[in-house]
Amino acid sequence: MICVIGGSGFIGTRFCKRLQFQSSAFSIQDKAPSLTFPDQAVIADVRDLQSLRASIPENSVLINLAAEHRDDVRPLSLYDDVNVRGAENICTVAREKGVQKIIFTSTVAVYGFAAPGTDETGIIKYFNDYGRTKWLAEGVFQKWQEEDPANRTLVIIRPTVVFGEQNRGNVYNLLRQISNGRFVMIGSGRNRKSMAYVENIAAFLEHSLGFGPGVHVYNYVDKPDFDMNTLVASVRKKLGRGSSIMLRLPYTLGMMAGLVFDLLARITGKTFPISSIRVKKFCATTQFDTSIIKSGFAPPCSLHEGLERTLHYEFLEDNRNAAVFFTE
Secondary structure, eight states, X not given: OEEEETTTXXXXXXXXXXXXXXXXXXEEEESSOOSSOGGGEEEOOTXXXXXXXXXXXXXXXXXXXXXXXXXTOSSTHHHIIIIIHHHHHHHHHHHHHTOOEEEEEOOGGGGOSOOTTBOTTOOOOOOSHHHHHHHHHHHHHHHHHHTSTTTOEEEEEEXXXXXXXXXXXXXXXXXXXXXTTOOOEESOSOOEEXXXXXXHHHHHHHHHTTOOSEEEEEEEOEEEEEEHHHHHHHHHHHTTSOSOOOOEEOHHHHHHHHHHHHHHHHHHOOOOSOOHHHHHHHHSOBOBOXXXXXXXOOOSSOHHHHHHHHHIIIIISOOTTSOOBOOO
């Protein structure tokens, strides 16, 4: 049995669709119900050891997609509760249930604002609680694998920003702003962004089910990387808005606006689409390399094709009644 912990979300739902197509037996353990696979889903929270024990069969393969990841999480202790202690609970159940394979989705945030071209050997230099707790969780799973290295398989996947149909994260927000004509380029736009299309991530999760004992660590990146000018121009052209970027704002002014919204968020307790950390992340070069090709994996579609599929689904078709997934 393949147990997809956190499988009711964006990546998990796409992955389970692939498992269903292959007629693979799977179950979902999530604190939220699955709208797509209600019959395979069990309510379970990684913070609740008993719920995990009750929902995971003996000798399962565990896929851990559960995470606390948004920039605006409060209280901050949730990062540790979900990402670190959740990993500890999963490993406890894995020991009790005879689990020999765990696949864990970490994040390139463990590298922080890394040098362009950072691969899996990059220096760990996280800058936020999300990256910190994901790195600590990797250590929890490493310890589990080291207890029986000849028989246990640990796969750690560090995706860059993931996008795709039905997602309501940062990439979608960018695409929506371009679509409705409200986009303003902050900075020069020459910074490059590594991205990952959700169908390709799901395919790699499926591919990694075949890995043998040992520790396998991969960044997940779909190449080639776009710079922001090229990305925005391509999206505008696809949506019939021309390819020129109309409005630009210097980085300093963008950061000032982000700091103002940070202050408003603290005063009002509300969250806003603009913040200083989001401006900083938008303007940073987040360009990563990966050794995935060495695993024999070939993504089912190109990054350009994934972007076109997403734009067509979200802005050129009428899918207003379809389920959506809110992520960072």
